[in-house]
Each structure stands twice: as C-alpha cells, then as structure tokens.
Amino acid sequence: MTSRATLLLLMGLAVAPAAQAQQSPPVIRYGKWALAAAAVGLNLLASRDHGRADDAFDQLRSFCFGDFDRCAVGPTGRYLN
Numbered sequence: 225m226t227s228r229a230t231l232l233l234l235m236g237l238a239v240a241p242a243a244q245a246q247q248s249p250p251v252i253r254y255g256k257w258a259l260a261a262a263a264v265g266l267n268l269l270a271s272r273d274h275g276r277a278d279d280a281f282d283q284l285r286s287f288c289f290g291d292f293d294r295c296a297v298g299p300t301g302r303y304l305n
Contacts, residue, residue: 293305
C-alpha cells in the first residue's frame with residue numbers, strides 16, 4: 225500500500241512541471257476563440273448567400289420555363305434576351 229502511494233506521489237510531482245510548461249501565450253489561448261467565432265460567422269454568411277443564390281436561380285428557371293425563347297443562347301454562349 226505504501227509503495228502505491230509513493231508511486232502516485234512521484235507521478236504527480238513529475239506531471240506538475242510538465243503541466244506548467246504547457247501554458248500557451250494569451251494570443252494562442254484567446255486567438256483560437258476569435259478564429260472559431262470568425263469561422264461560425266463566415267459559415268452563416270455563406271449560408272445566407274447560398275439561399276439568395278437558390279432564390280435567384282429559381283426566378284431564372286421560372287422565367288425561362290415560362291417561355292423557352294426568353295432564354296435562347298446565341299453562338300457566343302450569351303443569352304439573346
């Protein structure tokens with residue numbers, strides 16, 4: 225029993241300095257949260273713009289499927305109308 229307690233005490237003493245050595249500077253500690261917030265914000269913006277693009281495509285599709293001549297493509301690949 226005493227040898228187990230001694231072993232645990234020695235392991236605890238060996239780990240304590242290693243834990244202090246792993247302290248990161250404040251730029252890294254707080255910068256990761258700023259980057260995470262920026263990633264979430266950019267994903268929200270991308271989701272909003274994706275929805276707008278879907279709406280624009282739906283409008284174009286309804287415009288073209290109403291009358292196929294409206295969306296005729298010329299020899300250069302541009303829409304004639």
